[in-house]
Amino acid sequence: MSNLLRAGAVMMAGTLMSRITGFARTAVIAAAIGLGALGDAYSTATVIPVILFDLLLGGLLSSVVVPMVVRARKTDPDGGEAYEQRLLTLVTLILIGLSVAAVALAGPIIGLYGSAWREEQREVATTLARFILPQIAFFGVGALAGAYLNVREKFAAPMWAPVLNNLVVIAVAVIYIAIGGGSSAEGARDNELALLGLGTTAGIVVQSIVLVITLRRVGFRFRPRFDFNHSGIGDIARKGSWTLAYLGITQLGFMAITNLANWAGVRAAEANLPYDAGQIVYANAYNLFQLPYGVIAVSVITALLPRMSGYAHEGRFEELREEFAGGVRLVSAALVPAALLLVSLGPAITSVVFPFGNSSPQSAYYLGTVLQAFAIGLVPFSIFQLVLRIFYSLGDTRTPVALGLLNVVLNAGLGxxxxxxxxxxxxxxxxxxxxxxxYFVGSIVAWLVAARRVGGLDGPDVAFTITRMHLAALPMAAIALFSLFFASNTTGMTIPVSLAVIAVGAGLGGALYLAIAHWLRIPEVRSIVGLVTGRVRPGR
Structure with a gap:
């Protein structure tokens, strides 16, 4: 676990800065365009390139590409160099074609996600999408470059590059505010939409360029290769067909949820609620919910997959089980208190971040209540993502389709x-x-299925450890909830009061969690504390 902890720590530092700047980006964008109709249009337009990229390549990277690149580097006479060059050539060509087609079909694509919108809002979202959809090609090249770096165990650049992306978009939002851009979809001007759209795309371009340059510095030399026959790339298509099915199912579910969230925004406007309650509120709450997952779980997952793939390829299932169980316990040691803090302090957090510019304090507070509902699923969601990597390391992309279908049916049906x-x-x-x-239901089912495949996953021991972590974090949650309740019922959630609530809940409560975890001798918490204190001591 110590090797995993060190590898994860390298990525956590970059990911933490990435998520902090992403946090700032979300807040500045909200201040610039608000949490109403224009915000819903922008949020929907920006998420579509991610969806289309995921449908083609994003999920394949973790499920198929990384394990196969690892295998090629071990078995090919040239160390997998030709394989990687062919793959990058093919991906670049496909994504350029997809970007062109997506821009041409921007209107119908937007219609799939904004069926409840009025015509004016749909036109604004379509205009934004035409500027933003070219991101697809840069997403793909950057993501593949990042995957090649991860396989070489160069984790820093893929985690730090998004910081530049966030800084570019923050600058764009500041310029938008400076030129007097508004928050009304009906009154949006063409130059304002061009600034938002092209500026958002520029951030992805910068991120991708940094990754490509870093890959070159570690020795990869790209030479276009078009000899795709008998190259092994066909295996990706065959093995990836199930992954594409999984992504297709999940994105259909996401499309349904996006339409429901956009419909909620229309209903909120018609009901004259004193706050915005639409898709951008849902998306921003989800992004905040993803903050601890992205900093902690993604870093561990990225370090786990190449190792688990190697163990699976060599038939060393005992090591695979140990690596996975250690990863789950390590992730949970940080995510359990994070989840309880978000459940306890959601409105206080968003009341600090969002009540600026075109975003009202009432909308900011409401966003926090949505964050609380998301935070309940933080640990199950993270465990579900970790379990999927077991199937991917085994080369099994079929089982995740069934698990994804279960999640989609539950999520969309309940929604x-x-x-x-x-x-x-x-x-x-x-x-x-x-x-x-x-995700609570899905994580349980996924765990049971994966345990059967690899001969057990130390389920009782892991469950016992996570239960102890929750017991250690409950006093922290009680302090945070009491602080929020007292403040909201006396002084109100102004920014200074919200900061005080967060300081008490996260500061005092967090210290109490660490003390109780130490007393309960939870080794994962003590390992994290030891790593952090070791790095901040003089001379380190």
Missing amino acids: LVASLVLPPEYAVMGLALSFSIA
Whole structure:
């Protein structure tokens, strides 16, 4: 576990800075365009390139490409160099074609996600999408370069490059505010939409260039190769077909949820609620929910997959089980308190981050309640993602399709029920809670299936450890909840009061969690504390 901890620590540093700047990016964008109709249009337009990229390549990277590149580097006479060059050539050609087609079909694509919108809002989203959809090609090249770096155990650049992306978009949002850009979809001017769209794309371009340059510095030399026959790349298509099915299922579910969230925004406007409650609220709450997952779990997952793939290839299932169980315990040691803090302090956090510019304090507070509903599912969601890597390391891309279908049916089904039953003020909260319930069930099912495949996953021991972590974190959550309740019912959630609530809940409560975890002798918590204190001591 110590090797995994050190590898994860390198990535966590870059990922932490990436998520902090991403946090700032989300807040500045919200201040610039608000959390209403224009925000819903921008949020929907920016997520489509990610969806289309995931459908083609994103999921294949972790499920198929990384294990096969690892295998090629071990077995090919040239160390996998030709294989990597062919793959990068093919991916670049395909993604350029996809980007061109997506721009041409921007209108119909937007229509799939904004069926409840008025025509003016749909036109604004389509205009933004035409500027943003070229990101697909840069997403792909950058992601593949990042995967090649990970295989070489060069983890820093893929984790730090998004910082530059976030800084570019923050600068764009500041310029938008400076030129007097508004938050109304109906009154949006063409030059404002061009600034938002092209500026957002520029961030991805910068991120990709940094990764390509870093890959060259570690010795990779790209030479276009078009000899795709008998290159082994066909195996990716065959093995990746199930991954594409998985992604297709999950994105259909995401499309359904996005439409429900956009419908919630329309209903909130029609009900004259004193706050915005649409897709951008759902998306921003989800992004904040992803912050601890991205800093902690993604770093560990990235370090785990190449190792687990190597163990699976060599038939060393005992080492695979140990690596996985250690990763779950390590992730949970940090995510359990993070989840309870988000459940306890969600409105306080968003009341500090979002009540600026075109985003009202009421909308910021409501966003925090949606974050609370998401946070319930933080640990199950992270465990589910970790379990999927077992199947991918085994070369099994079929089982995740069934698991993904289960999640989609639960999430979309519960979300539809929530949208039909709940009043407008609770609709987006209901969508977030549906997400949490779906991943709670999905993580249990996925664990049981994976355990059967590899001869057990130390389930009772892991469950016992996670239970102890929750027991250690409960006093922290109680302090945080009491602080939030006291402040919201006395002084109100102003920015200074919210900061005080966070300081008490996260500071005092966090210290109490560490003390109790130390007393309970939870080794993963003590390892994390030891690593951090060791790095900040003089002379280190």
